Amino acid sequence: MLKISNLHCRLEDDPETTILKGVDLTVEAGKVHAIMGPNGSGKSTLSYVLAGRDGYEVTDGAATLGDDDLLELEPEERAAAGLFLAFQYPVEIPGVGNMTFLREALNAQRKARGEAEASAGEFLKLVRAKAAELEITPEMLKRFVNVGFSGGEKKRNEILQMSILEPKVCVLDETDSGLDVDAMKLVAEGVNRLRGADRGFLVITHYQRLLDHIEPDVVHIMAAGRIVQTGGPELARQVETEGYAGLVSA
């Protein structure tokens, strides 16, 4: 489904700095892949490059989602193609209502795929149901996008967007950062509800903790811009007990 091969990238502003140095990774439909790795290994950069953020220049390699060449698409086209990035730091947008934003996003994607737009009633019903599952109050929905949200509320809002947009591949960039245990459980339950035969996940995290709640099928260790080791859930537990040092240098 999501196929990344030999992906290299560097900073646009600083071409001397190569961050990704040949990432190979395939996320199959129905599978949850986790990427763990020390700080600065390129995990978040990988998520940004996949989503199409400015500032990175891909110098080699490919990334495809189904038949779509992600690297050829604008960020909004990648979203419509089925890619979703849950941000490590969701952006606050004063003046843009959460509901307006959700509806705009859903309908823009549907329009791009040639599907009928959601009616106001259909949309409201959808949002209310998904919000309730994530314990997002109607009052939070009325606020501006992420403005005045706590860390946990922001992450739940990311998962809400994911539930409504129903992407094919979800990339979660350190979704556990800044979450207390209860919030992490809520977020993990939200993710688990979305697991299914036709959806793939790429969960980026520092810690085993999140993977206790979102059980991965495959675990990768990333270091210095490459995947250096791949294994099953036991690899994550090994990181937890032994740290990265042994794995990375191996």
Place this chain on the structure above:
Amino acid sequence: MADPNAARAALAEQKRALAAALLAETPASDAPSGLNIARAAAAEQFAAAGAPVRRDEYWRFTDPARLTAPRPAASPGAVAGAAGNPFSDVDAATAVFVAGQFRPDLSDDLSVAGLEIATLGQGAPDWASSLIGALESRAQAPVERPLATLTAAAATDGVALRAVGKAAKPLHIQHLAASDGVAAFRAAVMIEEGAEATILESGPGGIRHLSLIEAQIAKGGALDHLRSQTAPNLKEAATHLFGAVADGGVLKSFTLSAANSAEQLFRNETVLWLDGDDVSAHVAGGVVGTGEATIDNTLFLTHRALRGESRQVFKTVLADEAKAVFQGKILVEQAAQKTDGYQISQGVILGERAAIMAKPELEIYADDVKCSHGSTTGALDESALFYLRSRGVPRQAAEAMLIEAFLEEAIEEISDPALQEAMRAEAVGLVAERLS
């Protein structure tokens, strides 16, 4: 070596010559108008003061040349084409002025409960005669405002509005143009004790529009003023809102300005005196400048008594080579203890060639006051833009959402929901038409 006195004298002479040329284009001194005495007095003052020039400190950021190039007076006649009315969904009594002249045939019935509405061309009502010219004179210090005086010299008609109770609906002063040229308009507004009124303004009366509003708000009175300054046929505008507010009175003014070409230059001057205790004065504006247009908002608010609260909120979006100026001053006199003054001017610049000049000024003589001001200018927030796009919102739509959200903070300053909606709809339309 150049003699500075001679240079000053030459500049004064140049300003007076320009004033004479402008006065020569104003309607004849014996035009059929009840304002001729006021006009004659103003003409004399303007001739002596001279027209503004770039060298005047107050016009440092905006070259007034375009506003002071002599143009013939606009002639009233058949209105060409249908004019847009941003307040069409608002239940208001509309007074139509063509080229600055009242047109009863095009206007609504102006009997509105709580208001007494008359036109000045017929001769000012008694209550207005002492107000006409009073605030215009008062506004000449500490900074001269010669274009207000020119407006008083040129206007042969206008509105006299007296609120004696809570107005049943707003008065919409709709200006229409029948020809090119200069239209001048003035209004005398008296809000009596505890009374409330709303004035809406739209459209220009000519390609140059001169406007002067003098508003006196008595104890506990409230005036709401909203202006749509977006018509494409408005090339040059010099507007003046002068307001004096007594104890517990409220004055709120909002202007949405949009200009799109090098031929367009708007200067809006707002001068308010918070004369009484516990006065509230709010001035807000949304500015959308494109092409090579220039839009200037210049404000001067004087706190003169206890516990006054003032607020200035301006949001500017510019693209292309447009220019915006914000000069906002808060003067707190020694007697004005417990003043709460707030001023913010924020700009978003799309592209690299537009420019915003902001000059916030605080002058405070009281020691127990709270005054804050802020001014920021930048590009659209790239991270917000990426966030929206990463959810599937196309770039253009995402930019429009962010610009609308930015302008919304000024529009929210409008207290009436229907009027807020009218201005929001216009702003959204402008963003779609001019910025995408």
